[in-house]
Amino acid sequence: xxxQQLKDILQKxxxxxxxxxxxxxxxxxxxxxxxxxxxxxxxxxxxxYETAQEIASRIHDPMIxxxxxxxxxxxxxxxxxxxxxxxxxxxPEEIDIGxxxxxxxxxxSANPTGPINIASARAAAVGDSLARLLKRTGxxxxxxxxxxxxxxxxxxxxxxxxxxxxELNGKTAEIPEGGYHGDYIIELAKxxxxxxxxxxxxxxxxxxxxxxxxxxxxxxxFGVEFNNWIRESSIYEKGxxxxxxxxxxxxxxxxxxxxxxWIKTTKFGDNEDRVIITSDNRHTYLLPDIAYHxxxxxxxxxxxxxxxxxxxxxxxxSLQCGITAxxxxxxxxxxLIVQQVHLQEAGKLIKMSKRAGVIKTLKELLKHVPKDxxxxxxxxxxxxxxxxxxxxxxxxxxxxxxxxxVQYAHARIKSIIxxxxxxxxxxxxxxxxxxxxxxEEIILVKAILKFPExxxxxxxxxxxxxxxxxxxxxxxxxxxxxxRLRVINEDKELTHARLALINKTxxxxxxxxxxxxxxxxxxx
RNA sequence: GCGCCUGUAGCUCAACCGGAUAGAGCGACGGACUUCGAAUCCGUAGGCUGGGGGUUCAAAUCCCUUCAGGCGCGCCA
Numbered sequence: 001x002x003x004q005q006l007k008d009i010l011q012k013x014x015x016x017x018x019x020x021x022x023x024x025x026x027x028x029x030x031x032x033x034x035x036x037x038x039x040x041x042x043x044x045x046x047x048x049y050e051t052a053q054e055i056a057s058r059i060h061d062p063m064i065x066x067x068x069x070x071x072x073x074x075x076x077x078x079x080x081x082x083x084x085x086x087x088x089x090x091x092p093e094e095i096d097i098g099x100x101x102x103x104x105x106x107x108x109s110a111n112p113t114g115p116i117n118i119a120s121a122r123a124a125a126v127g128d129s130l131a132r133l134l135k136r137t138g139x140x141x142x143x144x145x146x147x148x149x150x151x152x153x154x155x156x157x158x159x160x161x162x163x164x165x166x167e168l169n170g171k172t173a174e175i176p177e178g179g180y181h182g183d184y185i186i187e188l189a190k191x192x193x194x195x196x197x198x199x200x201x202x203x204x205x206x207x208x209x210x211x212x213x214x215x216x217x218x219x220x221x222f223g224v225e226f227n228n229w230i231r232e233s234s235i236y237e238k239g240x241x242x243x244x245x246x247x248x249x250x251x252x253x254x255x256x257x258x259x260x261x262w263i264k265t266t267k268f269g270d271n272e273d274r275v276i277i278t279s280d281n282r283h284t285y286l287l288p289d290i291a292y293h294x295x296x297x298x299x300x301x302x303x304x305x306x307x308x309x310x311x312x313x314x315x316x317x318s319l320q321c322g323i324t325a326x327x328x329x330x331x332x333x334x335x336l337i338v339q340q341v342h343l344q345e346a347g348k349l350i351k352m353s354k355r356a357g358v359i360k361t362l363k364e365l366l367k368h369v370p371k372d373x374x375x376x377x378x379x380x381x382x383x384x385x386x387x388x389x390x391x392x393x394x395x396x397x398x399x400x401x402x403x404x405x406v407q408y409a410h411a412r413i414k415s416i417i418x419x420x421x422x423x424x425x426x427x428x429x430x431x432x433x434x435x436x437x438x439x440e441e442i443i444l445v446k447a448i449l450k451f452p453e454x455x456x457x458x459x460x461x462x463x464x465x466x467x468x469x470x471x472x473x474x475x476x477x478x479x480x481x482x483x484r485l486r487v488i489n490e491d492k493e494l495t496h497a498r499l500a501l502i503n504k505t506x507x508x509x510x511x512x513x514x515x516x517x518x519x520x521x522x523x524x
Numbered sequence: 525g526c527g528c529c530u531g532u533a534g535c536u537c538a539a540c541c542g543g544a545u546a547g548a549g550c551g552a553c554g555g556a557c558u559u560c561g562a563a564u565c566c567g568u569a570g571g572c573u574g575g576g577g578g579u580u581c582a583a584a585u586c587c588c589u590u591c592a593g594g595c596g597c598g599c600c601a
Contacts, residue, residue, distance in 0.1 A: 018541080025544060035543060038581070048581065071544060072581060111601070153601055178600080260599050271527080271597090278599040285601050310595050313528050339529065340595075381537075384529060386594070388536070393550085401563080402549075408563050416560050423560095457540055469538065472548080476565095483556090483565040524563080 001093065001452050002063070002079060006032055009061055014040070029068055030076030031446065037073035048073035081442060085433040088445050088504060092511075095452050097459060098139030104296055105131050107307035108219070109146040112211035113157045115184055115361040116218055118341045119309050122387065124362075125378040125517070126338050127307045128224040129464035132515045137459040142301065143226045145215075149208045150232040150288060156180065158204035164189035218363050222371055223517045230295075232288055240291040241283065244326055245276075253325050265321035268330075274318050286315075290322040297328055304333045305462070313337055336462055339386040341378070369394045372518045376403040379468045379516055402472050406509060407524055409475035413506040414522040416487050420499055425488065427499040435497045440481040444505060447477045451508050455515070464516060471512045478505050 003021045010019045017039060024030045037052035044051070052073040059067060065080035107127030110120045127143065135141045148154070160179040164186050167173035175181055188210055197203055212229065219225070235241060248254045253264045259279035263286070266273050276287040296304055308316070316335045324330050343360050365374060373394050380402070381387045393401060420427065436445065450470070458466040487498040510520045 020541065020543095022540080022543070026547085028544070033544085035582095038543085042581080074544065113601095148601065151601055258599080262599095275599045280599080282599080284599070289601095310529070312596085312601090314596050315601095316528090337528075385537085386530070390536080393536095404563055405549095408561080412561055412564085419560055454540095461540075463540095465538095466540080469548090476548085479564055480566090482560080483562095486560065488560050524561095 001095075001456070002084075002087070002449060003032060003453050005061075005063065006034070006077060009059060010034060010036055013055070013058060024076055028070070028076070030066075030078045032079070033070075033074050033076045035074065037069075037075055041073060081437065081445075082434065084442075084445050084449060085436055088448050089433060089500060092507075093452060094138070095136065095456055095459075096138035097456060098134060098137050100138065100140055101302040102140045102142065102300060103134060103303045103305065104142045104144055104299075104301040105134070105305045105307070106144045106146055106296075108215075108224075109148070110215065111148045111153050112208045112215070113153050113180060114182055114211070115363055116215055118343060118360055118362060118365060118389065121222065121362040121365065121374065122341050122378045123307045123309065123338050124219060124222060124224045125375045126336075126383060126464060129375075129379060129467075129516050130305070130307075130462055132517065133455065133459045133464060133467070136455060136515060142228065144228040144230055144296075145226045146292060147208075147212060147229060147231045150236065150283075151285065152282075154204055154208055157185075157207050158200050160185050161189050161192055161203050161207050162200060165193050168193055218366070221366060222362060223375065230292070232292065235288055235291050235295055238295065240294050241288055244287065244291045244294055247326050248276075251325070263322065263325065265318055265325065268321035268324045270317050270321040274322075286318055286322060289315075289319055290326060293319070293323050293328075293333065294326060297323075297332065306333065306335045307338055308335055310337055310339050334462075336383055338383045339381075341387045341389050343389050343391060372407075373401065373403050375516060375518050376406075376468065379464050382463055382465050403518070404524070406471045406475045406513065407519075407521060409478045410506050410509045410513075410520050411522060411524045412482065413478070413502045413509075417499060417503060417506075420488050420495070423488070425492075425495060425499070427496045427503075431496040431500060432493050433497065435491075435494045436501060438485055440484045441498070441501060444477050444481050444501060447474050448504055448508050451512065467512055467515060471509060471516075474505070474509060474512075478502070 006021050007019045010021075011017075014036060017036060020035055022033050022035070024033050037055050038048055040046070040055065041048040041051040049069065049072065052069040052075050056067045056069050056075050059075075063079055063083040064077050065083075066078045068076045068078070070076060105127055107123050108116070108120050110116050116124075131141050131143045156176055156179045159176045160181075163173040163175050163179070167186075168189060188207060191210070192203055192206055195206070197206055216229070245254075248263060253267065254276070255262055255264070260275045261277035262273045263276050264273055274286055275284050277283055293304065316337075320330060320333060320335070323333055362374075369391070377389055377394055378387065436442070451474075454467055454470040458464055485498070487502055488495050489498075513520045
């Protein structure tokens with residue numbers, strides 16, 4: 001990466017300093033810039049501009065065509081075209097920021113009590129892309145889905161199903177307080193009734209298995225597959241819940257109050273202590289959750305990432321304090337909050353509520369909108385940003401839809417290459433790189449070279465949307481190039497060079513879309 | 525009351541650890557297909573970055589304050 005190379009050069013001059021390399025704003029001379037002169041000038045109480053000039057005069061490298069100093073004290077680097085061309089046509093470089101670290105990313109983990117909703121779909125898109133992104137940047141990635149099959153929710157589910165069976169038998173259904181009302185429960189009840197299952201425990205097991213299978217199927221259709229599906233019950237079976245409890249007691253980190261057992265999370269920075277065993281002797285979610293993370297850590301992961309919805313925000317601290325309490329470093333676990341999704345149709349918001357039974361599920365959405373479009377749309381915002389999913393725009397198969405815009409650029413390139421081949425134009429192998437010198441060509445070259453840098457930024461920030469934005473930009477640059485310059489032209493050598501350039505563009509788009517989990521058709 | 529997120533062009537959003545004249549898309553207006561895919565491109569208009577203070581050579585970005593919206597805050601998960 002050019003950015004990294006510049007960084008290294010400056011780092012040698014200023015070993016103590018943190019080097020920052022920025023892109024130069026449009027219309028400004030140069031490609032990259034650094035603010036190092038500001039810092040040095042401030043430290044040595046020297047005039048900034050002169051300091052910048054002095055520093056600039058000390059930098060020499062073959063890849064740098066020229067260095068200029070601007071206004072307060074920016075140092076701008078212009079990279080030589082020949083260097084960029086050499087670079088852009090060489091093998092794509094490996095990016096290794098993970099250094100083989102084993103990282104687990106847990107996401108979706110929707111309760112097996114109903115279909116996957118659109119909020120979870122966003123988590124699925126983000127988590128899956130993040131997994132691909134981290135793999136690409138040198139991490140050893142494991143993806144995991146945690147199935148909450150313990151707890152009270154699953155009992156309520158079983159009871160709700162049983163009531164629906166009563167209803168099917170001509171009696172009135174009395175859905176329990178906090179139970180599940182959705183129509184999907186009726187479908188499930190029909191199945192359970194047909195199988196003649198009556199025992200409540202068996203209904204529960206059947207219902208949970210039913211939803212797990214359902215989730216697996218629908219996520220697969222969405223292009224998301226997990227390495228592991230871990231059930232809460234398996235954590236109990238391994239005895240980890242008891243282990244955690246014992247460990248906490250040994251460390252004197254629990255106490256009894258009002259008949260309940262509390263964990264002293266305040267010792268680790270929580271706002272208040274938390275209950276882990278209720279006065280009627282049930283575990284709260286926190287205890288098995290800590291145990292589950294103990295399990296994750298026992299499996300030798302260097303880092304853990306969880307992707308949660310905003311409604312779980314309050315639990316972050318408790319869980320982090322909890323795993324600190326059992327002796328793991330605090331920064332082992334990072335929890336990313338992915339904000340909610342609002343479904344929009346004809347400018348109107350559609351409210352989602354599981355309880356009321358009017359859910360917009362991923363399954364329903366995929367019936368109307370292609371997988372690629374759904375994924376792309378869900379990856380267009382930073383995690384912390386709430387997202388409006390515009391159904392009308394998503395259904396639009398034309399100019400407004402950014403997915404097609406990007407895919408179209410790729411298809412267009414493939415079409416040109418095909419055309420060239422039909423005309424018997426050979427390309428591949430060596431060619432005169434220096435024929436590429438038009439403004440639009442160079443802009444395209446720079447955009448392609450930026451790709452690994454974007455990958456790095458996206459991976460470091462855990463933000464796949466950065467890549468989404470980049471791909472739109474790259475497509476735009478290509479379309480613009482296409483409009484101005486002909487790839488297939490009278491000049492055989494130039495045609496050869498341009499074919500190689502657009503082919504590189506297509507490879508980059510394909511690679512980027514691949515990380516987003518979006519297909520990249522050759523024709524559309 | 526407390527915690528987290530958000531407030532940028534008419535709309536939806538960018539702006540990487542604080543950097544240069546705050547950028548795109550949509551919408552509006554005006555142009556470009558005898559030629560490699562017009563699902564495209566080019567141009568014009570549109571901004572006191574919610575308000576007010578502060579820190580800094582430099583603030584949309586950091587701090588304080590205020591206003592507005594969203595989501596949480598259980599011996600539920």
